[in-house]
Amino acid sequence: MPTASARHLLVATEEQCTEIKEQIAAGASFADMAKEHSSCPSGRSGGDLGTFSKGQMVPEFDKVVFEEEINVVHGPVKTQFGFHLLETTERQD
Numbered sequence: 001m002p003t004a005s006a007r008h009l010l011v012a013t014e015e016q017c018t019e020i021k022e023q024i025a026a027g028a029s030f031a032d033m034a035k036e037h038s039s040c041p042s043g044r045s046g047g048d049l050g051t052f053s054k055g056q057m058v059p060e061f062d063k064v065v066f067e068e069e070i071n072v073v074h075g076p077v078k079t080q081f082g083f084h085l086l087e088t089t090e091r092q093d
Contacts, residue, residue: 002054004065005090007031007047009038010082017076017083024073030087039082051090061086 007030011017020033031046042049049057054066060079064086068074075085 003092005051006088008086009034009047010040014076
């Protein structure tokens with residue numbers, strides 16, 4: 001079964017998510033932005049979600065984590081929880 005390691009941050013609005021993504025693209029640390037802005041408990045650890053299997057996260061997460069490019073910040077990704085930035089750091093098929 002495929003597994004991946006990823007980090008994310010979660011905010012309430014698409015606009016806020018886009019602004020944070022632009023700051024990261026300009027050199028801000030993903031981990032620092034997650035600690036400062038993410039409403040998910042994982043924000044305290046820089047957004048680190050650890051390693052998980054395909055199907056453990058919501059479908060919108062899986063699509064990005066298991067299909068998109070690694071070590072690239074993707075998003076905004078909308079789920080029932082809000083808007084996410086996602087970065088897959090490792091993937092095993």
